[in-house]
Amino acid sequence: MSNVLAAEIxxxxxxxxxxxxxxxxxxxxxxxxxxxxxxxxxxHLDLSSDRAVREVLHVSASGALFVLVLGVIISAGEFRQRxxxxxxxxxxxxxxxxxxxxxxxxxxGTVFGALSAGTALFVANxxxxxxxxxxxxxxxxxxxxxGGSVIYAALFGAIGAATGSLVRNxxxxxxGWLVWVLLAENILLGVLPELGxxxxxxxGRALVRDPNGAFLSQPVAALALVAYALVIAxxxxxxxxxRDA
Numbered sequence: 001m002s003n004v005l006a007a008e009i010x011x012x013x014x015x016x017x018x019x020x021x022x023x024x025x026x027x028x029x030x031x032x033x034x035x036x037x038x039x040x041x042x043x044h045l046d047l048s049s050d051r052a053v054r055e056v057l058h059v060s061a062s063g064a065l066f067v068l069v070l071g072v073i074i075s076a077g078e079f080r081q082r083x084x085x086x087x088x089x090x091x092x093x094x095x096x097x098x099x100x101x102x103x104x105x106x107x108x109g110t111v112f113g114a115l116s117a118g119t120a121l122f123v124a125n126x127x128x129x130x131x132x133x134x135x136x137x138x139x140x141x142x143x144x145x146x147g148g149s150v151i152y153a154a155l156f157g158a159i160g161a162a163t164g165s166l167v168r169n170x171x172x173x174x175x176g177w178l179v180w181v182l183l184a185e186n187i188l189l190g191v192l193p194e195l196g197x198x199x200x201x202x203x204g205r206a207l208v209r210d211p212n213g214a215f216l217s218q219p220v221a222a223l224a225l226v227a228y229a230l231v232i233a234x235x236x237x238x239x240x241x242x243r244d245a
Contacts, residue, residue, distance in 0.1 A: 004100040012074065012104055021070050022112060025063030029116040030123045032059035037127040047133045050141045051211065057142055058208040060120035061149040064156045065181060067112050069174050071105040071160020076170035094240045098165045102158055102233055109157025113150035121146060141209065148207035148218055155225035159200060162232035166239060189213070200228055 012018055036056045037047070045052040075098070121135075121142075128135040136142065160177070167173045181201045189196030196202055197215050203224040206215035216224065 001096055001100070004096050005103060008074075008097075008100045008104040012108060015073075015077070017073060018070065018108070021066045022115070025066045025112050025116055026119050028062045028066075029060055029119045032062040033057070033120045033123045034127050037124060037131070041131050041133075047128060047131070048136045050139065053136060053139050053141045054145065054209050054211040056124055057120055057145040057149075058205070058210045060117055060146060061113070061152045061204060061208045063112065063116055064149075064152050064204055065178070067109045067153045068156040068160040068177055068181075070108065070112075071157040071162075072164040072173040072177065073160075073170060074105045074108075075101045075161045075164025076168055076173050077164070079168045080170045095237045098162075098233060098237055098240065101161045101165060102229070105157040105161035106154050107157075109154040110150060112157070113153030116153065117146040117149050120149070144218065145209050148209060148221075151222055152204045152207040152225075155222070155229060156200075156204065158229040159225065159232060162229050162236055166232055166236035198224055200225060203228075 033056060036059050040047060040052050040055050045055065047056075125135040125137075160173075163173050163177065164170065167176070185196065185199050185201045188199060189202055193214065197206070197213075202213075202215060203221040205213070206221035207218055207225075209218070215221065
């Protein structure tokens with residue numbers, strides 16, 4: 001298994017799209033947090049309050065969708081580049097390949113999430129200073145949100161990798177998730193909020209304690225995303241037994 005993991009890490013390191021998505025994630029996070037501070041200040045919120053901290057930092061996971069896309073690429077990219085056959089010939093136990101991709105995607109998501117959280121904290125602290133306020137570093141809400149954003153990114157990476165292993169088509173996997181997260185979930189969350197809060201993106205919003213809605217608690221939201229990743233991965237492993245490379 002260690003050799004399979006090493007191979008997946010090497011593939012990831014030599015894929016340029018990883019670095020582009022990382023830059024996009026950090027850039028979007030910086031812009032979102034900076035804009036959120038300005039909006040909160042213009043709305044005359046007490047920037048040192050828990051409400052303001054949540055308004056500012058819940059956007060620290062703005063780049064989670066990029067991590068989801070990367071997860072799909074990590075798995076489905078093998079079929080797009082036609083390297084899956086060689087991978088499966090080298091490792092006939094296909095579940096090991098899927099598991100390795102899931103682990104690598106989760107680890108990569110964790111790194112993306114940690115860098116985004118650090119960026120969010122850095123930007124928030126400096127923009128607060130520009131408007132003459134000290135960022136409340138002692139706020140437990142701030143650290144819960146930032147920790148939640150790391151978990152959000154890690155689990156979205158896992159879900160993306162599981163999806164890529166299942167559908168195999170990179171474009172279909174990415175477009176499908178974009179339509180689901182940006183359109184379908186928002187509709188369901190508005191029409192059936194009790195059901196909608198259990199959906200993946202809503203669970204992610206719960207992890208960053210989004211103040212703009214009634215969401216799950218952070219622990220329950222994390223478990224929900226873990227369940228999504230495991231179910232999709234299990235279906236992918238079961239389907240792989242009946243497929244050609």
